[in-house]
Amino acid sequence: MGAGEQRAFDEFYHSNVPRLVAFTTRRSRLDPASVEDIVQNTLIKAMRNLSSYRGEASLFTWLTQICRHELADATRKAARRPAHVSLEEPDQVVRLAHQLRLPPNREPSAQVEAELHGAAVLRTLNSLPERYAVALEAKYGDGLSVEEIAAMLGVTTIAAQSLLARAREAFRDLWLANTSAPPDVAGQHE
Numbered sequence: 341m342g343a344g345e346q347r348a349f350d351e352f353y354h355s356n357v358p359r360l361v362a363f364t365t366r367r368s369r370l371d372p373a374s375v376e377d378i379v380q381n382t383l384i385k386a387m388r389n390l391s392s393y394r395g396e397a398s399l400f401t402w403l404t405q406i407c408r409h410e411l412a413d414a415t416r417k418a419a420r421r422p423a424h425v426s427l428e429e430p431d432q433v434v435r436l437a438h439q440l441r442l443p444p445n446r447e448p449s450a451q452v453e454a455e456l457h458g459a460a461v462l463r464t465l466n467s468l469p470e471r472y473a474v475a476l477e478a479k480y481g482d483g484l485s486v487e488e489i490a491a492m493l494g495v496t497t498i499a500a501q502s503l504l505a506r507a508r509e510a511f512r513d514l515w516l517a518n519t520s521a522p523p524d525v526a527g528q529h530e
Contacts, residue, residue, distance in 0.1 A: 356403055357383070359482055363404055366481050367462060368411055369455075378414055382407040398492040401474060408470075464514045472507035479504060 360379045368375070385406050386393075393402055465473050471493075478484045478492060490500035 352399075353383070356400060359400060360403060360407055362481055363477060364407060364411065366477060367408075367466065368414070369459070369462075370414065374414065378407065378410045381410050385410070396494075398494055400492055404474060405470075460515075460519055464511060464518065467514055468507065468510055471503065472510055475500070475503050475507045476511060 357379060360382060361375060364370070364375045364378050368378075370378070382403060386403055389406075393399065465476065468476070475489055475493070478489045479486075484492065486500050486504065487497055489504070490497045493500060493503070495503070
């Protein structure tokens with residue numbers, strides 16, 4: 341990629357973008373356009389700083405670190421925006437109305453409960469050490485095998501199994517400390 345080879349960039353793009361979109365979506369409640377912006381900014385920064393990638397972690401792990409910074413920036417910017425929508429900006433009103441619509445096949449109470457549960461999972465995941473969060477997201481979010489996670493993290497399969505076990509335990513402990521419901525994600529074992 342550094343030499344400008346299109347095939348290398350295409351391979352990089354196709355193997356990482358879907359996973360970055362999934363990573364960003366799981367870590368935020370942003371609309372699809374904002375998720376796309378964050379992933380695009382992540383790729384731009386990665387390409388500009390490709391020479392700083394030392395290979396100590398997998399390329400995807402390095403990309404997720406950049407993406408985390410982009411998410412944090414987006415969250416800070418969103419917090420500074422006014423909480424109201426001007427009726428003089430019809431595009432904003434239409435976009436907000438589309439965001440507020442529930443799927444017709446979902447009951448409002450079930451949708452709210454699912455969103456609250458998802459937010460609790462996200463808060464718990466974000467409270468974990470980064471390596472634990474990356475491992476759990478790879479396993480339960482991306483559906484990767486232990487072998488694939490080991491390759492992604494640059495560790496042995498046994499080390500990846502151990503890391504996943506510690507990550508599940510840490511998730512469960514945080515979940516139980518912050519909620520009264522049993523953990524869905526941390527309770528799943530292979």
